[in-house]
Amino acid sequence: MYAMLSTIETDRLSQGDSVNLSVAFPLRRYIEEGAAEAMLGGRRHAITMRGTACMALSLLDTYGAAPYDSYPAEGVNYDALARGVNAMARRSQSLSHLRRQVGDMLDSRMGALPQRVYMLHAQYSFGEFARSVYAQDYQALTSFTHHPFGRRVVLELPDNHRRDSFLNVPLDTLMHAIDRALDQGYAVCWEGDISEPGFSFSRGVATLPHSPRYDQQLRQRWFERRQTTDDHCMCIIGRAHDRQGRPYYIAKNSWGTDNPFGGMMYISRDYIRMKTIAIVINNETCHIRL
Structure with a gap:
């Protein structure tokens, strides 16, 4: 995740632009997405924080992006978060209840997600912001x-x-x-x-x-x-x-x-x-x- 976002940031710099992307935003979306798979698929689909560079692009395509200042979430132990969500998924009997639990835990550990993001006096949805810096290039x-x-x-x-x-x-x-x-x-x-x-x-x-x-x-x-x-x-x-x-x-x-x-x-x-x-x-x- 870090390397792919760094590549996008470096390319923006080469074009005379500067952007600092939030790593926490796509990782949070990945954990939220994985919670349902972990519950319905059992241990075979437990969340792991390992992935490919392409996975980072896929998450940006699906969920958008955020600038770092909008969602910094410093000092997060993502492996511990994944273990916690996997434990919740094993115990849960309701997908809607699991999603509420996971959302509450992520809000507590990472901070609540903003509704929209702001940069250079402009307001964006997560998808709009991703397209402005990345555009599936x-x-x-x-x-x-x-x-x-x-x-x-x-x-x-x-x-x-x-x-x-x-x-x-x-x-x-x-x-x-x-x-x-x-x-x-x-x-x-x-x-x-x-x-x-x-x-x-x-x-x-x-x-x-x-x-x-x-x-x-x-x-x-x-x-x-x-x-x-x-x-x-x-x-x-x-x-x-x-x-x-x-x-x-x-x-x-x-x-x-x-x-x-x-x-x-x-x-x-x-x-x-x-x-x-x-x-x-x-x-x-x-x-x-x-």
Whole structure:
């Protein structure tokens, strides 16, 4: 959620606009939506706070958005909220009663939702505000060979609760899409694996051992063997090189600022090639030729 909203905010900055989006608003809507599924579907549909970057876009499409100042909800433990709602859902005998209970609890922990939002002396509904800053301008891409290239596919990810789809493209096309977006001043929402020993937030880097074999086939093998998993999202904002000339991508993370780069991560190009599950980029940069 944080990375996708950060990507939208960064893209707005590149267009000369500034917006600070509320993370709490879509997360609250997600919990409210999940309460009914948790009650009617049982433990198999219990709320989990894990998700994909596409899930954030889907929530914005469905429920709209709010600026941070309209719904800040600081210091919320969302995992604890989800556990509380799941417990309510297991005990509840009435959907309407459950919705009232959940609404009261979320009001208590997060604050009541405003009826409308205000920004720059203008008044918006949540949907109007979302369209003013986002307008469904994004495309999700992935690259795996067990699906045909050139088609939208539903990736088999544990966190793809809404069965969102991704355009499946060859690996070199995916990498070109990242570079093209950055060249044009846009951010890239990155979703991928952070379980490798070379990923270190404390050092601010993510690397793989040097190898000439980092290709589509090895990438697929790692995914099928669950050596590449859907762990985390970050917002890629630029590129850099180390002293040996090796290329890196610069990414904003959501884990605070306590590393040598103020919380930024420097991710090697090989790491991005092999450990990306998906990216989300602005449609203005997405001119895919297959």
